[in-house]
Amino acid sequence: MPLPTVVLVHGAFSDAASWFGVVAELHSHGIPVVAPPNPLRGLASDAAHLASVAAQIEGPVVLVGHSYGGALISMAGTADNVVGLVYVAAHMLDEGESLGEFQDRFPATELASHLTRWTYPVPGGGEAVEVTIAEEAFPSVFAADVSALIGKVLASCQRPLALAAIDEKATAAAWRTKPSWALVAGADRAFAPEAARFGATRAGATVTEIDGASHAVTLSQPTAVARFIRDAVHAVS
Template sequence: MSTLQEFSSDASIAEAAILSRPQPAPAQSITKGVKNVVLVHGAFADGSSWAKVIPLLHAKGLNVIAVQNPLTSLEDDVAATKRAIALMDGPVLLVGHSYGGMVITEAGNDPEVAGLLYVCALIPNDQQSVGDVVSAFPQAPGSAEFKQDASGFLSLSLKGINSYFAQDLPEEERKVIFATQVPWAAVATTRKITNAAWKIKPSWAIIGTEDYMVTPDLARAEAKMIKAKTLELTSSHVPMVSQPNKVADFIISATQAL
């Protein structure tokens, strides 16, 4: 055998040996789940309503932004949420509490949104407003405590906070929620979404069994409508404040499933 033939034969043997070794998987198959979470607060609140959940998500290596919705109109709140989505690098799990469910159902049509998670939320269908969503069920007790000012903004009475909104929190926390609440433009309750993103995105829902703002009957009907993976908690309207560990765990499980 010539030297050239020997070299060719040895090279072929080496190449076969290399190809027979286990090869590392492509990077995309190693990475599992979504790493970005955008949290959207509801009426009378701001981004700090997620303050107990955010560190728990960070501890799992998730990137988190809590939107500061102006609560001046549905359109303004959707725009604020879409700006937060744009700040993330890659796909997003969009999480909405209460009225924030209206916001994420519209903003969730953004192509970067991989899934939706609703927390004690209002969930509209196509072309529905807040009023449309709640009209099929008896009025929630907490809604009787809405107070409208001369400028057309709603706030929640101290009785509303104590009895219907956050009744499972310590008294001092309830006082802070009352003192820091953000007025909600009444016009936001009349504006309709366009197309419901849950029709094309996987969805999850947390239901508070002692929620007197979005009642359990309404929340269960919504979850059934959107075919959501559902978690029921014995909580008020604000489980992310009263039971942050359980809410964070559910969010984390959703990110891992996407």
């Protein structure tokens, strides 16, 4: 029986390259991987994009979401061929819950006070707001356990998140019906470890925690992250 395809979904302020080391590790163990771009324009549209990617993959799929990507796999994960969900320092929203509502349960992280607003044009005219992390704060807030040089490069290469996505409500919670795994980054300054633990407990997920890991755990600890994903893949195979 072929192994499920792992679909890696990056979060806000990063791109698919954040999975570089994880992809290499999974490939070395013969696990097929797809790491699509995440539009970062809103829960419904981003989840629909992800669901379309998953639907075009032959055979079973394990969805893996980092950060904001976790909210998307909870929605797209209702597809029939999705057999497991893996959350990496990620939001695990319930149906009818928004990112803002979920995060408001916990003390604000350093991320909240270091967001920079930008505007972008929308179809039909007008402008919408998107956010990035202030460049000078990015290394410490997002990637404290990677080198200063890499942190600075990542700060310059951010993908912005549409601000409207923060208040948009999730329309599904696939973790209610699909097996789930959650990795907590113990020193995360962008997404509170308490929030990750809460979501994992609520979902009844299999949990592991990496002490000292930042939000950029996919870059700083790719071997450990890939091992956790492999465990999920073999559990559903």
